[in-house]
Structures are given as C-alpha cells and as structure tokens.
Amino acid sequence: TTAELLLELVSVEYHETIMARSGTSAEVARRQVMEVAPNGYLAVVEGAIPVGDDGVYCTVGGRAFSDVVREVCGGSAATIAVGSCAFDGGAPAAGGGLTGSVGVEQVVPDVSLVNLPGCPVNVENLAATIVHYLTFKTLPATDARHRPLFAYGGLLHNQCERRAHFEFGEFVQAWGDEGSQKGWCLYKMGCKGPETFANCPTARYAGGISWPVKAGHGCIGCTMAGFWDQMSPVYGRLPSPLPFAPQVSADQLGIALVGGVAALTVAHGTxxxxxxxxxxxxxxxxxxxxxxxxxxxxxxxxxxxxALEAIEAADEGDVDAGGAGASDEDAAEAATSDEASGPPTAATPPAPVTEIVDGAADAEGGAR
Structure with a gap:
C-alpha cells in the first residue's frame, strides 16, 4: 500500500509539510541528502514553478523555487513531477498568468523524468511509479509527454462504467433529471472523458472507492496538457474543430483526414x-x-x-530483308528435296462410280 511504501520501504528525507525540521534546519537536511547520496535519490516535485521576474513569486528558504528545483533535480537519479501544476504549470499558467509558471520539464529538460498529471494526482500512480523504480532500477515506459503508459496510456472514456449508456444514447440532459438519477452518461454535461487519457475509472481515489464520474460529476480532463484552458468550459462540450461547421465532431474530422491521407497516398503511388x-x-x-x-x-x-526514327526505320528494313532471304532459302531447299525424290509417278485412275437412280432406270438401262 501507499502507507507501507512511505513508512517502511523508502525514507522521506525532505518534505516541507510532513518533516519535523523547519527553517534553516530543514534546508540543512536537504543539502545533507544531496551530499550523502549524489545521483542516488528520487526527487518528487509538486506545484507550479514560477520563472517570471527571476522567480520571486515562489521562494523556499529565501531562494527562488526554480533554483531549488534545478539544484535538487539536477543531482537526482530520477525526478517525478506530481500534479498538473508540476506537469505544465497548471492553474497559475492558465489564461496568461503573470507569474510565468511552468512545469518541471521546462526548468530541467535534461533530467530523467516522469510526469504524473492530475488535479489532484492519484497517489496510487505515484506509489506504483516508485515501486517500479525500486524493483527494476528504471522508470516505467512513458508517452511523448513523459506520462507512464500504465496510467495514461488508455482513453478514460473506454474504461468508464457509464460507457454503455453512451453507446445506447442515454445521456444526462440536466442535473437532477431522470438520467442523472439512473447514472446515465455525462457527455452532454461537459464530461471530457472522450478526450482524456487516464486510469481514473480503474485506479479511482480514496483507496479505490470512487472517482468524479462515479460520484456524478463529469471528467474535467485534468491529466491533459493545459487543461484549464484547453478543456474549458467545464460544463459544456468542447467547440467544434471546424468553427464554420459546428456539427462536425473531432471523430468525424479524424475519419475525413484519414480518408484524405489514403487518397493522397494512392495518388502519390500512381x-x-x-x-x-x-x-x-x-x-x-x-x-x-x-x-x-x-x-x-x-x-x-x-x-x-x-535520328531515332531513322534508326528504327533502318532496323525495320533489316528485319524485312532477313525475312525475304529466309523465304528464298526455303524455296531452294524444297526444290532440292523434290529432285532427290525422283520423277513423279502416274496417278492411279479413280475407281468407277455407280449411281443408282431407281429400279426403273436400271431396267431400262439393261434393255438397251
């Protein structure tokens, strides 16, 4: 369990919230870990990292948080960014925030990194990532945004317990209506499940008890990049990818694009x-x-x-001449064959042919 992992298998040497030390003593503890285990510790970063105005919007021990992240993560064996804010800046980065907040990847792009977005992060995914590293001495396989595939490799919509209602066209139309009471699909209420990659329906929260959709609230897409801006409005469907054709969905557009690519492939081959x-x-x-x-x-x-036409005409003339010569040779060979066989013999006269007309004619002929 998560409790067993934190209390028995790993040693949490520095955490501003749960550590006993504070102030200068806490900073000494952080430096001691880096000195005792260089490149041998896991750095877990939570929260957005402001870089605007030299990072003055968030300081730890009088230092810009961005500087602390560079120092700690730069000396770690691996770094785990937990939560949407550590992933790409989260809410502080939304809508052109003034703090210039970014995620861990933007501050230390060259470290060995795993991103665990979510608002909040699912602790089961954090525990699983740490256990994977302790077991195999490497981080789990990730996608292009460094999110582990075991947690973010599947479409949330395909794992949802309300998916069957989506297939049958059974949707909640208003909060508290009959469909809402029967647990129908929340797609029309703004659920972002069809656009979100996460394992929330299977991992769930609170020890596997529930998750937002099971509790009656649609997914807000918090595991996706820039979700505060890209997945808004929370309680409305995302706008059509084609503003001039609002009835066209992303799926329909995708199918059309695939067809277009196939046609271009055939044209290119031809x-x-x-x-x-x-x-x-x-x-x-x-x-x-x-x-x-x-x-x-x-x-x-x-x-x-x-010149080519002249060459071709000459070639055709050679072919005709060659054919005529062959005919003369054949004729000569036939004549020689006839001479060798001797003079022709007289033809044998044909046998007489008797034609019977009728009995009367025969009798008359006999009388004559």
Missing amino acids: ASAVRLHRRGVEERRAARLAEVGIDEGDTGAAEATE
Whole structure:
C-alpha cells in the first residue's frame, strides 16, 4: 500500500509539510541528502514553478523555487513531477498568468523524468511509479509527454462504467433529471472523458472507492496538457474543430483526414509509377542514341528524335530483308528435296462410280 511504501520501504528525507525540521534546519537536511547520496535519490516535485521576474513569486528558504528545483533535480537519479501544476504549470499558467509558471520539464529538460498529471494526482500512480523504480532500477515506459503508459496510456472514456449508456444514447440532459438519477452518461454535461487519457475509472481515489464520474460529476480532463484552458468550459462540450461547421465532431474530422491521407497516398503511388516509367523510357532513349554516338544535349531533342526514327526505320528494313532471304532459302531447299525424290509417278485412275437412280432406270438401262 501507499502507507507501507512511505513508512517502511523508502525514507522521506525532505518534505516541507510532513518533516519535523523547519527553517534553516530543514534546508540543512536537504543539502545533507544531496551530499550523502549524489545521483542516488528520487526527487518528487509538486506545484507550479514560477520563472517570471527571476522567480520571486515562489521562494523556499529565501531562494527562488526554480533554483531549488534545478539544484535538487539536477543531482537526482530520477525526478517525478506530481500534479498538473508540476506537469505544465497548471492553474497559475492558465489564461496568461503573470507569474510565468511552468512545469518541471521546462526548468530541467535534461533530467530523467516522469510526469504524473492530475488535479489532484492519484497517489496510487505515484506509489506504483516508485515501486517500479525500486524493483527494476528504471522508470516505467512513458508517452511523448513523459506520462507512464500504465496510467495514461488508455482513453478514460473506454474504461468508464457509464460507457454503455453512451453507446445506447442515454445521456444526462440536466442535473437532477431522470438520467442523472439512473447514472446515465455525462457527455452532454461537459464530461471530457472522450478526450482524456487516464486510469481514473480503474485506479479511482480514496483507496479505490470512487472517482468524479462515479460520484456524478463529469471528467474535467485534468491529466491533459493545459487543461484549464484547453478543456474549458467545464460544463459544456468542447467547440467544434471546424468553427464554420459546428456539427462536425473531432471523430468525424479524424475519419475525413484519414480518408484524405489514403487518397493522397494512392495518388502519390500512381505519380511515382508514372515517373519511374518515364525515367525508364528516357534511359532507353539515351542508351539508344549513345550506341550511334549522338548526344541529345548537343544535337537537341528534335534532331535526336529524327535520328531515332531513322534508326528504327533502318532496323525495320533489316528485319524485312532477313525475312525475304529466309523465304528464298526455303524455296531452294524444297526444290532440292523434290529432285532427290525422283520423277513423279502416274496417278492411279479413280475407281468407277455407280449411281443408282431407281429400279426403273436400271431396267431400262439393261434393255438397251
């Protein structure tokens, strides 16, 4: 469990909230960890990191938080950014915030990093990430935004216990209506499940008891980048990807784009085949001209074409002459064969043919 992990398997040496030390003593504890275990500790960072105005909007022990993050994470074996704020700045970075808040990745881009976004982060995912590192001595596989695939590799919508209602078109239309009481799908109430990647439906919160959708509130997409801006309004559907065609959904647009790419692929293949055929024709033409010592670049295309036509006409004449010669030879061979066989013999006269017309004709012929 998370409690066993924190109390029995790992040693939490520095945490402003739960550590007994405070003030200068707490800062000494942090430096001691870095000295005793260089590149041998896990750094867990929570909260947005203001970098505007030299980081004065958040200081720890009189130092800018951004400087502390660079120092601690730079000397760690691995860094884990927990929560949406540590992921990409979260709420302080939304809507053009004045603090210039960013996530851990923007401050220390070269460290070994895992991002665990969520508002709040699911502690089960944090515990699983630490256990994976302790077991395999490496961080779990991640996506392009450094989010572990075991937690953020699947679409939340596909794991939701209300997915069946979505398929049957059973939606909550207003808070407190019949569909709401029966646990129908919250898509029309602004649920961002179809656009969000997370394991909230399976990991859940509060020891696996519940999560927002089970409790009757739609997903707000808090595991996605810039969700405060990108997933708003919370209780409304996201705008159409095509402002001039609001009835077109993202799925429909995706299908159309896939079809377009397929058509372009076929067109590209056809054009490539034509281009290869044309190149072959040009290569054969150049080779044929080279046989008779003609350079098309020097003589010009028109003269080269005339030369090729003359060559082809000469080739056809050779073929006709060759055929006639073969006929004469065949005739001579046939004559020689006849002489060898001797003079022809007389033809054997044909046997008489008797035609019977009828009995009367035979009798008359016999009388004559």
